[in-house]
Amino acid sequence: MAASAEAAKPDTKLLAGGTTLLDLMKLNVERPSRVVDITRLTGLDRIEVTGSVIRIGALAKMSKVADHGAVKDAAPALSESLWRAASAQLxxxxxxxxxxxxxxxCMYFRDPGAYPNCNKRNPGSGCAALDGINRNHAILGTSDACIAIYPGDFAVALVAFDARVIVKGAIRGENERTIPVDDFFLLPGQTPHLETRLAPGEMIVGIEVPRSATLKRSHYLKVRDRASYEFAAASAAVGLEMEPDGKTIREVRIAVGGVATKPWRLRAVEASLQGKTLDEATLRAAAAATAVGAKAxxxxxxxxDLAPKVVARALMTLGGVA
Structure with a gap:
């Protein structure tokens, strides 16, 4: 793939929609020596829903996926996470x-003129957010090198439902490899400038989401400071599958956003709810463990305090619990 060969060169960035890259270039955060336009690559904008999987090409537009009838039916949380993100134009x-x-x-990452000390942008320089205005920063998955949140919504829903990222690159002989979304994003540790498992020259070509009963009955809740075009203060992607009695939880999926350095799966909370009765007290008690290990x-x-409430509210809304 010619685009991947160009992308393997140092200081190269790929251009698709450009809504992030061009913004960061204007801020002088990104300074690529070359930009490779991948919008004309064929076949990467397809959306396919089969009996077992949802496949979404990397070049599919957010709006097209959000409005796709089969996606909305099979995966409500995926659709909701997309149409609650950004503006219609974006x-x-x-x-x-x-x-x-x-x-x-993170405003410290996005302003290199005022804040040179950002480990994500300038490794080893420090983290200005630690002692700065950090209301919108992470409480989970942080380190002493970085507390910046991952800002997206869609990836939170993908992590909740075991989605996989398909990547391809020239340096790997054009071979595809598949990475679970939960593993695709990296914790900052002492290397916050390394954000994903993409190798040099690789690009995302698609996403696969296994269809399941929990995905079919799913919901995405986003709590923010204003009603539209705002990043989450906290969000939750949840899915439920009930036993035949309609009262007992067979399986539950939960991931949160807006509070962590990467999309954050709550496996311990999920395990605590399996086999339990679906009622408000049970959901709130389990959701209280959302912030275990959190550091303000x-x-x-x-x-x-907010994150557990968002998780409980999302589950109660999905479960029809008053």
């Missing part, structure tokens, strides 16, 4: 692959 431009690759909205940095301490 959703019409942004690609699914680009949406996964969007970078943090000052202004963002409210998220430790």
């Amino acid at each position: 959703r019409n431009m942004a690609s699914i692959g680009g949406n996964l690759m969007q970078r943090t909205r 940095s000052g202004h963002n301490a409210f998220k430790i």
Whole structure:
């Protein structure tokens, strides 16, 4: 693939919708020596829903996926996570692959002139957010090198339902490889500038989401400071499958966003709910464990209380619990 060969060169960036890359170039955060337009690659904008899987090409537009009838029916949380993100204009431009690759909205990362000390942008320089205004920063998955949140919505829903990212690259002999979305995104640790498992020269070509009963009965809740075009203060993607009695939880899926350095799966909360009765007290008690291990940095301490409430509310809405 010619585009991948060009992408393997140093300081090269791929251009699809451009809604993130061009923005960061204007801010002087991204300074690529070359930009490769991949919008004319054929076959990467397809959306396919079969009996077992949903396949979405990396160049499919956010709006097209959100409005796709079969996606809305089979995976409500995926559709909801997309149409609750950004503005209509951006959703019409942004690609699914680009949406996964969007970078943090941390103001210290996005202003290199005022804040040279950002480990994500300038490794080893420090983290200005630690002692700065950090209301919109992470409480989960943080390190002493970075507390920036992953800003996306769609990836949160993908993580909840065991989606896989398909990548391809010239340096790997054009061979495809598949990466679980939960593994695709990296924790910052001491290398916050390394955000995903993409190797040099690789690009996302698609996403696969296994169809399941929990995906069929799913919901995405996003809590934010204003009603539209705002990033999440906290969000939750949830799915439920009930036993035949209609009262007992057979399986549940939960992931949260807006509070962590990557889309954050709550496997311990899921396990605690399996086999339990679907009622408000049970859901709230389980959701209380959402913030286990959380670390506030000052202004963002409210998220430790907010995140469990968002999870409980999402589950109660989905389960029809008053």
